[in-house]
Amino acid sequence: MSDAMQSHLERFPEGAIEVAQGRILDFNRAAQAQFPELAVGMEAPEFLSGSLSDPEGAGTFAHNGSLYLFSRVSGAERDLLLFRPAPQSPLTQGQLDGFVRQMRGFLQDILLEFETVSGPSRGGMDAFSKSFCRVYRLLSNLDFLRSAGAPEGVPFRPVTMDLAGLCRSLTQEAAFLLGEAGVTLTFRCALPSLLIPGDPGLLQKLILTLLSNAAKAAPGGQVVLSLSSRSGRAVLTLSDSGDALEEGSLDALFSSGQPEGQIPNPQDGAGMGLAIARHIVSLHGGALLLEERRGGLFAVVSLPTGPLSPTLTVRTPRVEENGGISPVLMELSDVLPLSIFQMDEEE
CATH class of the missing domain: 3.30.450.20 (PAS domain)
Structure with a gap:
């Protein structure tokens, strides 16, 4: 050379x-x-x-x-x-054990709940629908980590997209659903738009995964998602109070080390969701900090805002892999009440 x-x-x-x-x-x-x-x-x-x-x-x-x-x-x-x-996220033995434990419990619930469907109450059908969404989400997470460990990796299709628009769209739908579960979701962003290079489908899953974990841990029934721009980075903050991250910790997001922070253990879960969040952030060349505060979850995601592709896309057309289930409903199914899953009775 x-x-x-x-x-x-x-x-x-x-x-x-x-x-x-x-x-x-x-x-x-x-x-x-x-x-x-x-x-x-x-x-x-x-x-x-x-x-x-x-x-x-x-x-x-x-x-x-x-x-x-x-x-x-x-x-x-x-x-x-x-x-x-590319970042590697092999499936650990602990995650497999958690998967088997949860799958057995969910399948037992489905069997018991399905037996009540023919009864006079429609509560059994509501419970069946919720359990189905939870099982589908668990299988989707397992499939994601399986793909992450394969040689070809998780499909990653970055385009120029509006992160602020994606957050507004997701939080509008999620706020209604979480409101039925007694959780108030607020989105704060002073920017009309924020363009970044990213995969819309993967970033949607990242945001919903963090929202689900925050809703489970929210001690006061409040979750605040904030988006801002800092030093050429898009900064997403998720907390139960909307508190800002300390300056020293925020500066650590822009260091070459890109620390992952301390990952809280999900209560009785398989531990897949946050591993998936880490992998998605790594695919985008970003950084993720997670910690527990006063019993709640505090998360900060830093993503680069360039270089940008001339293609502007908020949602990338692709084959749906969720069987027609709303991604927001599926990802938040652990924290939603049965009333959300009520099915219309036939005439």
């Missing part, structure tokens, strides 16, 4: 490769450490071909059983490819 080019590419902490006319022009030491087979002047390897032609300019690719996140900056004469290993 030339000294001038090496100095330029070594500024990037992740792997950096420059490609011109389908051939490797140069790369930094981080790229060489990941792919020792690279050589200046060689034709771009097959595992990089998808990254160089992807219309979105960001996503994932696999090589030798490992998954990588990439972003591409295209110029008139050359492409700059930045990549880093």
Whole structure:
């Protein structure tokens, strides 16, 4: 590598490769450490071909059983490819034990509740619907972590999206449902919009997962979700009181270490939800802090606001995998009352 080019590419902490006319022009030491087979002047390897032609300019690719996140900056004469290993979230034995324990309990509830459906009361059907949503959510979480541990990883499709718009849409629906459970949800944001590069489906799951955990832990029946912009980052704060994070802790979100913080143990749960939240944040190159305060949950998520794709999308069209169940209803099912799941009686 030339000294001038090496100095330029070594500024990037992740792997950096420059490609011109389908051939490797140069790369930094981080790229060489990941792919020792690279050589200046060689034709771009097959595992990089998808990254160089992807219309979105960001996503994932696999090589030798490992998954990588990439972003591409295209110029008139050359492409700059930045990549880093994708975060791994293997399913732990403790999470599997929790899954089996919960699944057995839920299935027993479903069996007992289904037997009452034919009776004069419709309460059995309401309970059946709630248990079904809880089981579906548990299976969805297990499938997410299974995908995270697979070589191809969780599908990650970042676009330029309005995070403020997504938060408003979710909290509007969630506020009504949580209100029936005695929990007041408030969204605070002074910004009309906040554009970030992100996967709308994954960020929706992240927000709903944190809302569900906060609603379970809210001692006063109050949850406050706040969104702001700070130092080129989108900062989501979730608490039972709307308190701001201390300055020192907030500064830690922008350090290179990106601490994950202390994860509270979900009460009698399988421990999957917060592991999923960590994985989604890592996919987006963000940071997550979680702690317990006065018995409630306090969470802060920091996400980068650039670089942005020219595509502006709040919701990415994709095949629905939830069987027609509302994602908000499914993710919050643990804390919602049976009345929410009441089904209309047939005429």
